[in-house]
Amino acid sequence: MARLTCRYLLKCVKLFVLFGLVNGLFIMGYKVYFEVKYRTVQYPCDLKTHNREIVKKSMLQAGNASRSHNVQEQCKPFQSRIKMSKLRKTFKSQMPLFVNENYTLWSNVAEYPLPFGVQSYESEIDDLLKVVKETAYPKELLRPGCKKCVVVGSGGILAGSGMGLEIDSYDVVMRVNGGPTRCFEKDVGTKTTMRISYPEGAPQEPGEYDPSELFVLVPFKSKDLEWLERVATGRTVSWIGYWRPRIANSVPIPRSHFRILNPEIVGHTAFDLVKFPLNKGRKYKNVPTMGTICIMAAMTVCDEVAVAGFGYNPNDPDSRVHYYEDMKMDTAFVLSTHDIHGEKQFLKDMVKYGIIKDLTGGIMW
Template identity: 45%
Template sequence: MVLIFLYYSSGKLHLRTSVQKSQAALDSLHSVGRLVVSEYDKQGFVTKLDRKLFLKPAPMFLDPNFKRLSKISIYPPPFGVRTQEKIIDHILSATNSYSLGSELDSLSCKKCIIIGNGGILFNKSLGAKIDQYDVIVRLNEAPVAGFEKDVGSKTTMRITYPEGAIQKPERYEKSSLFVFSAFKPMDFKWLRHMVYQDKLRSMEGFWKSVARIVPRDPEDMRILNPYFIQEAAFRFIGLPHNKGLMGRGNIPTLGTVAITMALHNCDEVAVAGFGYDMNTPRAPLHYYEKLKMSAIKESWTHNISKEKEFLRKLVTGGVIQDLTNGI
C-alpha cells in the first residue's frame, strides 16, 4: 500500500472548459487533426477518447452548495459525499474559500502541470520549465527542497489524503493550497481535526500513520471534488463499479485523479514524472529516495495496467503530451 501512486507523465491539453469556449476548442482541434470520436465497450467504458468528454465544467473544489452536484450525492466516499454532508458543511464553514484564488481564476488561458513522484524525473532538469506553468500540482509528500533542478520550486496546490500527507510541518510550502482528497469516511474526520487544529487522539481507521498537524490556515485548505475519482474510475479507466463502494482494484491513483481534474479546469495541461518500467528493476522508483523499481508490489486498491491504458489513450489521441516519455 505504500506504493500507491505510481504514475508520472507530462502532457498538454488545448481544450476549453466552458460552453463559451467550446467552439474555439473544436476549431483548434480541427486545425491540428486531433478530433477523436468516442467509442464505448459493452459495459459503457470509454475505449476511444472524445474531446467533448472534458468540455463540461466540473468544479475543482467543494463549496457550500456542493449538495447541488447530483453525481456525487448518490455515492459515499471515495466516489461521492453521501453520509458525509454534515461534516463537510462544518469544514467548509471554517475554510471559507473554494477556488484557486482571484489571480488564477481570472486568467483567460490557464496552463497547469501535474507533477508525479516517479524516478523518471530524476536528472531531467525540468525544474525551470515546470515553474513556467500557472498552476503547479504536487501529490502527497513528494519533496521540493533539494530537488528544484528536476521538479521546480513553485507549488500552487498539493493534493493528498491522510496517510499520504506530509508529517513534518517544516516541509510544507508556505504559500500553497492544501487540497484534501477523501477515500473513506474516516478521512473527513481527520480533515476536521486539521482545519480546527484539534488534537488527533486516535489512529484507528487508517492503514498507516497520519499527519497530526497541517500548518496551513483554514482559508488555504480545499476539498477536492470527488467527482474526479468517480469519473476516472468508472467512465475513463473502466474499473469495477462494486455498487459505488471501494473494492478490489477500483480506486484510481491520485495522479490520475489529478489529471482528470485538470482536464476539466485548465486550458493546457502538462504532467511530468508519470510511468515506471518493470524492465529496469534497479532504476529509482521515486525521484527523492533510493527505493528501487523492484520494490513495487501489487496494489489491492488500484489497477495499474488499466490506468496506463487510459493515459496512453490521452497521449495517442493528442490530448496530452508525455514530456518524460514514461507512458
C-alpha cells in the same frame, strides 16, 4: 458431555482471539517496518543549511532556454478539454473543482460513497464546510486568459531530470501527494500552486508546505474528513484508524487555503473514463491513482495540461518508484491496491491524442 463441549468451544474462542491479536500485531509491525524502510524521504542535502532562494537563483542563471521555449509557446484555449471530449464522449468538462455549499445540487455526487461521491457523508461534509469555508479557486486560475498547468507526480523518472525550471514556468503547478521540493528543486521545481493529497499521502515535514499554496483533500473515508478538520484548526491527530502508521500531523498553511476536491471527479474518472467496475460503489481495484485524479482535476480548469514524474517501467523491477525514496518497482506492484495496468492504458491514450503533454516521457513505457 455438554461441559466438555463448552470447554472445547471456549478454548477455540480463546485461540481464535489470540490468533487475531498476534496477526494484528504482525501486520502493524510490518507496516511500521515498511514505513521506516521505504517511506522515509532521503534528502540529498542538509535541511538546516539549505537555502531555497540561493537554489532558485542558481537555477535561473543556469536556465536552459530551449526547455523554457516549450512553455512559452502560445497557449491554445480549451485544448485539453476539446481533445478529451473526442476521446471519451462521456467526458464532463464543467464539474466544479472543489466542494462548496451547493454540492448537494450536483447531478451524480450523491450516487456513490467516498471517494466517488458523498453518499452517507453529507452531514460530515456540512460540518467540515463550517470550518473550511473558502472554496474559491487560486488567483492563478482566476486571472483572465489561457492557462497552462503541469501536474507533478513523484515518479523516480524525475531523479536527475533537471526539469525544475520548466515546471516552475507553468502558470499553475499541481503537486501529487507528498513529493518534496526541498533539496530536489533542480529536478522538480520550487513552485506549488496547489497540492492534492489525503492524510496518508500528505507531506509529514512541515517545511514542505508553502504558505501560499492550497492544500486540496481527496477524502477516501470518514477519518479523512476528521483529519482535515483537525489540521485546519491546529489540533493534534492520532494515526489510529488510518491506512498507514504515520500521517501528517500538521499542515502549516492558513485555514483559508484548505479545500476539498469534488468527489464526482473521482467517480467520473473511475467509472466513465477509465472504465473501472462499479463494484456497487465499494473500493476494490477501481480507485484511480492520485496521479490520475490530479490530472483529471486539472482538466476541469486548465486549457492545456502537462505532466511530469509519471509512468513506471514494470520491466525493470529495480527502478525506483519515487524520486525521493528507496522503494523499488517490485515492491510497489506487490503492495498496489490499484489497477495500474488498466489505468496506464488510459493515460497512454491521453498522451497519444495530445490531451496531455508528458514532459518526462514515462507514460509511454
